[in-house]
Amino acid sequence: MFEAKIALDAVGDEPSWFVFRGDELLVREDNPSSATPWRGALPRELAAREALTLGLLDGRPAFACVAPDDAVAPTGAVFSPLRPLHARLSASAFDAASLASQLVYFARHYRYCARCAQPLAPIENSRARVCTGCKHEWYPRVSPCAIVLVYDGDRVLMTRQPRYPAGMYGLVAGFVEPNESVEACATREAFEECGARLQNVRYFGSQPWSFPHQLMVGFVAEFAGGELVIDRGELEDARWFHRDALPLLPPPVSIARKMIDAWVRREL
Numbered sequence: 001m002f003e004a005k006i007a008l009d010a011v012g013d014e015p016s017w018f019v020f021r022g023d024e025l026l027v028r029e030d031n032p033s034s035a036t037p038w039r040g041a042l043p044r045e046l047a048a049r050e051a052l053t054l055g056l057l058d059g060r061p062a063f064a065c066v067a068p069d070d071a072v073a074p075t076g077a078v079f080s081p082l083r084p085l086h087a088r089l090s091a092s093a094f095d096a097a098s099l100a101s102q103l104v105y106f107a108r109h110y111r112y113c114a115r116c117a118q119p120l121a122p123i124e125n126s127r128a129r130v131c132t133g134c135k136h137e138w139y140p141r142v143s144p145c146a147i148v149l150v151y152d153g154d155r156v157l158m159t160r161q162p163r164y165p166a167g168m169y170g171l172v173a174g175f176v177e178p179n180e181s182v183e184a185c186a187t188r189e190a191f192e193e194c195g196a197r198l199q200n201v202r203y204f205g206s207q208p209w210s211f212p213h214q215l216m217v218g219f220v221a222e223f224a225g226g227e228l229v230i231d232r233g234e235l236e237d238a239r240w241f242h243r244d245a246l247p248l249l250p251p252p253v254s255i256a257r258k259m260i261d262a263w264v265r266r267e268l
């Protein structure tokens with residue numbers, strides 16, 4: 001179990017460490033079923049300059065830290081991209097790793113104040129960082145995105161972005177604009193990306209998505225008409241697929257897949 005905490009009362013021995021080099025996480029190679037990427041003391045060359053508190057992982061303290069760009073993995077360990085680790089780490093360790101990824105991203109990319117260009121410093125008992133010049137507090141960025149499963153009887157509207165693996169289709173999705181509700185975003189994206197009008201838009205659920213800091217908010221909606229017009233600036237393709245003839249789907253970790261699976265099981 002992973003319990004996110006901003007601060008820990010006491011740090012016992014053998015904490016779990018989520019060490020990132022760039023956007024890659026240090027994991028033990030010699031113990032593939034390990035529930036945690038690294039437990040115990042860190043090798044000296046990776047020792048944390050700044051430990052970012054994650055919380056309690058299986059009752060033990062867990063921290064993240066940023067390794068130098070030229071850091072070399074200790075013997076028996078490798079640096080791995082986060083996404084494929086979903087199939088390898090326990091659900092709770094992957095949850096902690098996802099939080100670690102977002103905090104490390106913030107620490108690496110938000111180092112200076114956008115108002116006055118002075119360095120930012122950590123704040124005790126807070127996820128924010130404070131400007132050492134003007135004292136403005138900056139919080140880790142979370143970017144809300146709407147994702148919507150649009151169906152019409154036994155057909156589902158699916159989209160393909162150029163960066164997807166060959167043959168894979170996902171769902172209509174996009175970032176929320178300033179002063180826009182997430183529901184309105186879902187409706188707007190379906191029309192902008194595919195020319196589809198929606199009705200009966202219902203909330204499905206949400207999921208943090210640490211690539212790098214999205215919050216995916218899922219909806220299910222009925223197709224209410226419209227000509228399929230594909231926004232080629234955003235999409236490589238979009239088309240309707242029958243329930244019994246779906247293409248390669250997004251990985252099980254994604255909310256897109258959870259929504260598609262639920263629709264295929266006729267639970268939506």
Ligand SMILES: [Zn+2]
Pocket residue numbers: 113114115116117118131132133134135136
């Ligand atoms: Zn400042």
